[in-house]
Amino acid sequence: MSDLASLVAGRNIIVCCGSGGVGKTTTAAAIAVEGARQGRRTCVVTIDPARRLADALGLRSLTNTPGRVEGKWPGELWALMLDTKGTFDDLVVRYAHDPQQAHGILDNRLYRNLSDALSGTQEYMAMEKLYELHEEGGFDLIVVDTPPTRSALDFLSAPRRLTRFLDNRIFRMLVLPTRAYLRAVSVATQAFLRTVAKVVGAEMVSDTVAFFQAFEGMEQGFRNRANGVLELLSQPSTAFVLVASPRRDSVDEALFFAERLGRSHIAVQGLVVNRLHPRFDARPDGSSATEGSAAAPVDASATGDGQALAALVANRDELRAMSAREEGHYAALAAEVAPAPVARVPFLADDVHDLEGLAVIADHLFGQGGPAAA
Amino acid sequence: MDIAGFYTQSSVIIVAGKGGVGKTTVSAAMARTAARTGLSVLIVELEGKSGLTSALGHPELLTYDEAVLSPDGAEAPDGGRMAEIRARTLTPDDALLEYLVDHGLRRVSKRLVNSGALDVVATAVPGIRDILVLGKVKQLERAREADLIVVDAPAAGHAITFLTSAQGLLDSARGGPIRTQAADVVELLSDGSRCQVVLVTLAEETPVNETVETAFKLEDRVGTSLGPVIVNGIYPHLDHLEVDPVQAAALAGVALGPGEAEALGAAAEFRRRREEVQAEQVRRLEEGLPLPQLWLPNLFTTEIGLGEIDQLADALAAGLERLPEVMAGPGGRPGSAAGPRGRPGSTAGAGGQPGSTGGPGGRPKSAESAS
Numbered sequence: 065m066s067d068l069a070s071l072v073a074g075r076n077i078i079v080c081c082g083s084g085g086v087g088k089t090t091t092a093a094a095i096a097v098e099g100a101r102q103g104r105r106t107c108v109v110t111i112d113p114a115r116r117l118a119d120a121l122g123l124r125s126l127t128n129t130p131g132r133v134e135g136k137w138p139g140e141l142w143a144l145m146l147d148t149k150g151t152f153d154d155l156v157v158r159y160a161h162d163p164q165q166a167h168g169i170l171d172n173r174l175y176r177n178l179s180d181a182l183s184g185t186q187e188y189m190a191m192e193k194l195y196e197l198h199e200e201g202g203f204d205l206i207v208v209d210t211p212p213t214r215s216a217l218d219f220l221s222a223p224r225r226l227t228r229f230l231d232n233r234i235f236r237m238l239v240l241p242t243r244a245y246l247r248a249v250s251v252a253t254q255a256f257l258r259t260v261a262k263v264v265g266a267e268m269v270s271d272t273v274a275f276f277q278a279f280e281g282m283e284q285g286f287r288n289r290a291n292g293v294l295e296l297l298s299q300p301s302t303a304f305v306l307v308a309s310p311r312r313d314s315v316d317e318a319l320f321f322a323e324r325l326g327r328s329h330i331a332v333q334g335l336v337v338n339r340l341h342p343r344f345d346a347r348p349d350g351s352s353a354t355e356g357s358a359a360a361p362v363d364a365s366a367t368g369d370g371q372a373l374a375a376l377v378a379n380r381d382e383l384r385a386m387s388a389r390e391e392g393h394y395a396a397l398a399a400e401v402a403p404a405p406v407a408r409v410p411f412l413a414d415d416v417h418d419l420e421g422l423a424v425i426a427d428h429l430f431g432q433g434g435p436a437a438a
Numbered sequence: 439m440d441i442a443g444f445y446t447q448s449s450v451i452i453v454a455g456k457g458g459v460g461k462t463t464v465s466a467a468m469a470r471t472a473a474r475t476g477l478s479v480l481i482v483e484l485e486g487k488s489g490l491t492s493a494l495g496h497p498e499l500l501t502y503d504e505a506v507l508s509p510d511g512a513e514a515p516d517g518g519r520m521a522e523i524r525a526r527t528l529t530p531d532d533a534l535l536e537y538l539v540d541h542g543l544r545r546v547s548k549r550l551v552n553s554g555a556l557d558v559v560a561t562a563v564p565g566i567r568d569i570l571v572l573g574k575v576k577q578l579e580r581a582r583e584a585d586l587i588v589v590d591a592p593a594a595g596h597a598i599t600f601l602t603s604a605q606g607l608l609d610s611a612r613g614g615p616i617r618t619q620a621a622d623v624v625e626l627l628s629d630g631s632r633c634q635v636v637l638v639t640l641a642e643e644t645p646v647n648e649t650v651e652t653a654f655k656l657e658d659r660v661g662t663s664l665g666p667v668i669v670n671g672i673y674p675h676l677d678h679l680e681v682d683p684v685q686a687a688a689l690a691g692v693a694l695g696p697g698e699a700e701a702l703g704a705a706a707e708f709r710r711r712r713e714e715v716q717a718e719q720v721r722r723l724e725e726g727l728p729l730p731q732l733w734l735p736n737l738f739t740t741e742i743g744l745g746e747i748d749q750l751a752d753a754l755a756a757g758l759e760r761l762p763e764v765m766a767g768p769g770g771r772p773g774s775a776a777g778p779r780g781r782p783g784s785t786a787g788a789g790g791q792p793g794s795t796g797g798p799g800g801r802p803k804s805a806e807s808a809s
Contacts, residue, residue: 084593085458114644177564180599182557212457212593229557259543260559264616268562309458312741313489344705345697372686375678380705382738389740413711415643 067405068305068334069430072098075303075333077198077206077296081219082307083317084212087338087409089113090416091307092209093121093143094425100141101426104204107142109193111186111209116417118145128154128193130201135419142203144193149179151189154196159285168278173271175278186211187219188226191293198296220297220328223290230283232276303333308397310337310390315397322400332401336429337394338409341387344380439763441755442475448634449579450587450626451665452601454652455638456645457593460670462489463742463750464638464734465590469494470751471758472586473508473520480504480584481525482575484592490525495744500527515748524584530567533574534560541615563616565603572604572623579632598652601627601635602659630663638668639723641716650726664729666761668754669720672733673713679706732757 071078072095080092089110099106107130113123122131126147133141153170160166169175179185187210194208210219261269296302304325308318322332398406407429416422445451445468453465462483469479483490483500491500494507503526510522534556538547560566579587591597604623607616626633635656639649649667656662678686683702687694694702723731734753737746 083457085456115647116643174562177561180564182561225557229561232555232558259538259541262541262614264559264563264566265614272558272562310740314458342704342708344701344708370690370692372678372681373683373690373692375676376681376683376686376702376706379676379679379709380702383705383708386738386740393740413715417643 068336068407069098069102071303071305071334071405072104072205072430073102075205075301076203077194077208077299077302078334079194079208079210079219079297079302079304080307080336081210081304081321083314086307086309086314088212088307089209090117090422090425091305091336091338091409091429092207093117094416094422094429095305096141096143096205096207097135097137097419097422097426098430099205099207100135100137100139103138105140105142105202106205106207107144107197107201107203108207109144109146109190109197109209111146111190111211113145113209114415114417116415117422120418120422126150130197133419139204146186146190146193148186148189151193151196152179152185155192155286155289156282159282159289161281165278165282169275172275172278174268174275182226182229184219184222184225188222188290191219191223191297192289195289195293195296220294220324223293227283227287227290230279230286298328298330304330305334305336306332306397306401307336307338309339310393312393315393318397319400332404334404335397335401335406336409337397337406339411340390340394340408341383341411343387344384439758439761441471441758442477443763444758444761445472445475445477445586448630448632448663449582449585450575450589450633452589452591452633452635452662453638454591454597454601454635455593455668456648459638459640459645460734461593461638462590463493463747464636464668464670464754465588466490466493466747467734467750467754468636469507469523469586469588470514470520470747471755472588473523474514474516474518474751474755476519476521477585478510478521479523479586479588480578481507481523482578482587482589483525483527484529484571484590485527489742490590493742493744493747494523494525496525500525502527502529502532515752521585528571528574530560530571531556533570534567536574537570563607565599565607566616568600568603569607569616569620569623572600572626573619576622576626579626598655598659601656601662605659624660628661634663634665636665636668638670640671641669641719641723643719643722646719646723646726649723653727653729666730666732666757667723667727668732668734669723670734671736672716672720673709674735675713676709679710730761732761 078092078095080088080095082088089112092110093108093113096106096108108121110118110121110123113121118124121133121143123143123145125145127144128147128150130142130144133143135141156169156175157163157166160169179189190208190210194206197203197206257269306318306321308314318335325332394406394408409425409428412421412424414421416425451468453461453468455461455464465481465483469481472479481490490496491498491505491507496505496507498505504524505526506522507525508520508523510520512520512522514520535547538556575587575589578584592600604620604627607620608624637649637653639645653664653667656664683694683699683706686702687699720731720733732754734750734757737749739746
C-alpha cells in the first residue's frame with residue numbers, strides 16, 4: 065500500500081490545497097474514489113468542478129446534501145458541490161434564537177451580499193460544510209477541495225475573518241448602549257457613517273445597522289463554531305495534501321502553502337504533482353539514459369534522407385528537456401514536504417470527465433499505475 | 439493588420455481567462471509587442487502576484503506605486519527601440535482606501551482598515567471593490583498615463599463578476615458618487631474605442647468551455663468589445679513524426695541504441711496525440727466562438743523569463759499581422775457573423791516556427807498514416 069493510500073485508509077479528513085488550475089478538484093475526486101475502493105464510506109466536497117466531471121458525479125446543481133455515486137467498489141462514494149449561500153443560511157438558522165431572528169437576517173440585504181462579497185466566505189463555508197459532514201454525516205472519510213483563490217490558505221483565516229466581521233466594533237457599538245468612555249470612538253464612528261452614507265447612500269448604512277442588530281447575540285455561536293472548525297483542521301486525523309503542477313509558478317505557490325501551513329503547526333501529509341511529461345528514456349527499464357544515444361549527433365537541419373530521424377530526435381529531445389525541468393521542480397517540492405509521500409500523475413491526453421478517468425488518476429496516485437505512459 | 443493599429447484601437451486591454459492559462463504571460467507579451475511599436479504601456483496587475491515581474495526581468499514585487507519595468511528607449515530583440523513599460527498593482531483594498539481618503543476619511547482610514555470596517559462597507563455595496571479598481575483604471579486612461587493600459591484581470595470565474603459589477607450597481611444604487619463611478623465604468627467597458635477584452639485560453643476542454651461561456655456573458659451583460667482569443671501553449675507542428683523510427687534511422691544511415699526506437703516512437707506518438715487533441719479543441723472553440731484566434735506556441739518550458747516573453751511577443755506580433763484588417767479586435771463578437779477568418783492550419787495561428795503551417799495538428803487527419 066502506498067503511503068498516500070495509507071492516508072486514505074487511516075484519516076477521517078483530507079484537504080486538497082494548491083493554486084488554481086493544477087487539477088485540485090479532479091485529485092480530490094480521485095482520492096475519494098480510492099476511499100470507496102478501500103471500503104470506506106467516503107464523501108467528496110467539490111467546488112466548481114468542470115461540467116462533465118460534475119455530471120459524472122451526479123452533481124447537477126449546487127447541493128447542500130451529498131448524493132450517492134454508484135460504482136464498483138466495496139465502500140461508498142458520496143459527492144456534493146458546495147452551495148456557499150445555502151450553507152451560510154443553514155448556519156444562520158442553526159444559531160438564531162428563534163425563527164424570527166433567522167428571518168430578519170436572511171431577508172437583510174447586507175446579509176444577502178455576504179456570501180458573494182466578503183472574500184473568504186466561500187472558504188469558510190467549505191470548512192463549515194466539512195465540519196457539519198464530519199459531525200453529522202457518518203462518513204469514514206471526507207475529502208475537501210478548496211477554492212481556487214490566490215492565497216488558497218484563506219480557509220485557515222476565513223473563519224476568523226468572518227467572526228471579525230460579525231464582531232465589528234464600529235458597527236456593534238451602534239447597537240449597544242454607549243458607555244461614556246467609548247463616546248470618543250462613537251463620535252468618530254458617527255462621522256464615519258455619515259461619510260459612508262454620502263458615498264454609498266443612507267439606505268446601505270441602515271441595512272448594515274439592521275444587519276448587526278439582527279445578528280446581535282449570535283456571534284458567540286459563530287465564534288465557537290469557527291473555533292471548532294479550526295480545531296478539526298489541526299487534529300491528527302486530518303491530512304493536508306498539496307496539489308501542484310511541475311511549473312515554476314505553481315511550485316512557488318505550493319512552497320508558500322507548505323510554509324504557511326507549517327506556521328499553523330500543520331504538516332503537509334502528501335504531495336500530488338499533476339501533468340508531468342513522460343521521460344521517453346531510451347532504456348525500456350525506465351532508468352534514465354544520459355548518454356550512448358547513437359542518434360544524438362543527427363543534424364536537426366538535415367534534409368532528404370535524414371529529415372525524418374532529425375524530426376523524431378528533435379521532438380524526443382524537446383519533450384525530454386521539458387521532463388527534466390519538471391523533474392527539477394518536482395524534486396524541490398518533494399524535498400520541501402519530506403517525509404510526506406509524493407504521487408506523480410502523468411500528463412493525460414484528455415480532461416477527466418467520468419468515473420473511469422478518475423479511476424485512472426487513482427491508479428496513478430495509489431500505485432497501481434504502470435510507468436508513466438503517454 | 440498593422441500591430442500598432444491593433445494596439446491603438448482601444449486605450450485599455452483587459453486580459454482575462456481561467457487560472458493557469460497564462461494570462462500574466464500574455465499581458466507581458468502584449469506589453470512588449472505594443473512597446474516595440476513605440477507605444478508606452480502601463481500594466482495593471484490586480485492580485486499582487488509575482489509572475490509578472492519575474493517574467494519581465496524585474497527583480498522586485500510590484501506595489502501600488504508604479505515601477506518602470508523597461509525604460510524608454512530600451513533595445514528590442516531586433517535591435518530597435520522600445521517605448522517605456524511601467525507596471526503597478528491595484529488591489530481592491532488599495533483602491534477603496536484611496537477612494538475613502540479622497541472623500542475626506544484620511545484621518546480615520548487606517549483605523550477603518552484595522553477594525554475591519556472596510557469589509558463591512560465592501561459587503562454593504564457588493565462590487566464596490568471592482569468598481570473602484572475599474573474606476574481607477576478609467577482614471578488612468580483618462581489621464582493618458584500611457585498609450586496603452588493592459589489590465590491583468592482576475593481568474594475566469596471572478597472575471598465575469600469583476601466586469602459585470604458596475605452594471606449591477608447601476609441597477610441598484612440610486613445616486614451618489616458610487617453610482618457616478620459605476621456609470622463611468624460601464625461606459626468605459628462598453629466603448630470599443632476605449633476598451634477591449636482579450637480572452638486567453640488553452641486548447642483543452644475545460645478552458646475552452648469557460649472561454650466560450652465567459653465571452654457570451656460579457657457580451658450579453660456588459661456589451662464589451664472582444665478582441666481576438668489567444669490560444670496559448672499550441673504545439674508547433676512537426677512533420678515526419680509518423681515515420682517509424684527504425685525506418686527513419688535506416689534512411690539516415692544511423693544505428694539506434696538499445697530501446698531508442700521505442701523511446702523515439704513513444705515521444706512521437708505523444709506529440710501527435712497532443713496535436714490532435716489541440717486541433718480538436720481549437721475546432722470546438724471556433725464553433726463556439728466566432729472570434730479570430732491567435733495561437734501562441736508551447737515553449738516547452740516550466741519557467742517564464744524575458745527570453746520566453748519575447749518569443750511569445752514575436753509569435754503574437756506575427757499573429758496580429760496576419761489578422762484581417764476588419765476582423766481584429768472589437769467588432770468580432772460572439773453571436774454575430776464574424777466575417778471571413780483564418781482557419782487553423784491556414785493563416786490565423788501564430789505557429790511560432792518558421793516553416794510550420796502554424797496550425798495545431800497541421801494537417802487534416804486523413805493525411806495521417808495509420809499507426
